[in-house]
Amino acid sequence: MLSRIADSLFWLSRYMERCDCVTRAIATNYILSFDSSSHTDFSWRDVIQLFTPTNDEHILQNGDHISNALTYLITDIKNMNSAKVLITRARENARGAQDYITKEVWEQVNQQYHFVNLHAMEDHIRGNRTLEMIEMLDQNSTLFYGVTDSTMPRGQGWNFMSLGKFLERSILSIDTTHAHFRRIDHRVDHAQDILFWKNLLLSLSGYELYLKSYTHGQHNMNVIDHIIFNKNFPRSVIYSLERTRRYLDEIVEDTKIEGSPALQKSFGRICSKVEFADMSIIQDEGLPNFLFSLRNDLVNFSNQLTRIYFSYA
């Protein structure tokens, strides 16, 4: 397939995945903010900082007021990770690959674009239709996954899309975990109440599975285990990495292009870091170091992938 199309599909998927994560974080925080307590309080400042890594007080001030935080995260075009900007970028990529993606996928992305660009969107968010708008964003995101899964042909294009999705997902799971653990100075061995972790787990759609999977033990350790090592949890780091590797292998097999075996090996090394790690290694290394170096490796891998497959211009 055309390198340009592969590039567009990869980024279409990454932006949609990021948008999905932003939306769920907003929805979770908004709903949990109604029964705020010392346990649950993940502030809007924290959410903003999670998606726009910044210490700019001027930007963070948006987090002091719920409506400002929501509009900053949903409709502000100055925020490079607002839902509106992400969907617009996803749509630009979809547009460039419009002949390749199915009509259904294009219409779904297009519909989401028009929804987030509704003239009255900001008024609705600031008015009394806030939850309805957030839920619609969330539903749209789910629809995108459903429509993509049920209509897109399998093959190289699908592999690049899936690669983008799972690569983005592993990075987002790392970032979200890091943001929540930062509030307790990354102390893995402490015992926080489950209510403290509810926000993180709901943001990653992993709360129910967590309750079913971990019936005893310390929550802090369990939460790390769940998000990094639980192979049944579709947003865990290990699950996302395994999926990424699967799609990468298929792409390498299909294309057999120069540089691809090296790419495969470098990703293999990243996977082993997680696959052969356990809680004691994380504790020895320190959680922030472990997460930071993993994230760094993934970003480098993405750059390497770009050089090999997308250098068409």
Add this chain to the structure above:
Amino acid sequence: MTGHQLFQQYQGQTGIWDEMCFGEGIRSQYSRVFEAISQIPVETLLQKDKEAGELFMNQGITFTVYSDDAGIEKIFPFDIIPRILTNKEWDHIHAGITQRLKALNLFLKDIYSDQQILKDGIIPADLIASCPHYTREVFGIKVPHDLYVHISGIDLIRGQDGTFYILEDNLRTPSGVSYMLENREVTKRIFPGMLTQSKARMVNNYPLLLHDILGSLAPQQLSNPTVALLTPGVYNSAYFEHTFLARQMGIPLLEGRDLLVDNHKVYMKTTAGLQQVHVIYRRLDDDYLDPLVFRPDSALGVPGLLSAYRKGNVAIVNAVGNGVADDKAVYAYVPDMIKYYLNEEAILPNVPTYGLENIDARQYVFDNIGNMVIKRTNQSGGYGMVMGNKASEKELDDIKEAILDTPREFIAQPIIKLSTVPCFIDGKLQPRHVDLRPYALCGPSGIKIVPGGLTRVALREGSLVVNSSQGGGSKDTWVVDL
């Protein structure tokens, strides 16, 4: 209020051919639609009108208007009432366009090789020499099956007595066919019953016909040639159409940056390395195709493309240099070409056209400028056009001066009052002027035209300009068997 009352209030304009009404009566091709719409309350029609707009919006059939740095997406207006032609009218149009395209193909072959038509004095040689679209760079290049015009969108209008005239030959990169197809899809959704009852002829096989023709043009006899569509990119106003056609034909949609030429062969850059391309349906003007031959500043084209074309390693559709045949001044000679190459009289007449280099013709035009439309020979899309009956004194003086400076760049035609069709505007049926652009495909096995085409509507009251860039819209066009 029901549709019946709407029809009762509808009045054609005196002295203008109305496609639906004659005097107090309804033409037979409209009778079923008339009956069906008569039963529908106006509120439902308004709802259907809104629904049609949403369908276009959700499918991304839009163009972007930029203001305050923010893009606003707008749809090309669509009118829900179809324009209907009878099978008899269609047969006449079909025969006329087929004849015209045969002659135009022979003319292009001749003009880029022997130039017999110039030697025999049928067309003045200086008219061709002064034509900006005559492309010396392609002189002598052999094209597959001697076909130059594969895809055309010839514009027709209908005069006061119902006669169809050829208004313009579009032989380069005519657009709008996706609207023809999408308009039908929208009609299927909003008026399903009406469409089946009227037995309108099918149009949706166009992409398949086009794909067959593209495949048959591969330079070597390959069983599975690589055919691709070349687009200027996502910011082009016809980008939707490019993606639509590529998807419907199952061929890759390329931008210039996806291609390179090596050893006179064209390759596309894929994730598995380079892959040769054999046929390119380009939606890029000649000027931008190859920066080594044409505009050196073009970033949209492919350096070396023309060398591969010259060597016969790639087919380019439509052929390069077709602009000489749809030049507005050469247009006047098409009936003579038909006589010269086919020994036939033109089935569909031209609109009388005055070339302004001729002093007598020029004087006649200046004397009657109030009834004339002046067009620039090198522009399309309704740009550079002056309607004598609407222009101010100053505009008329300016255009006269410009004509005297460079008479070759202008032609004049008497203003023809285009026929009208009822349109559903602001909850009422109102007459609006229309033209018709049937899309013809020429391949080695002959000329195929899907029944109907695109009806463009001048939505502004009284306006005769149907171009989408000038406030035009479109309608679904049916050919019905009576």
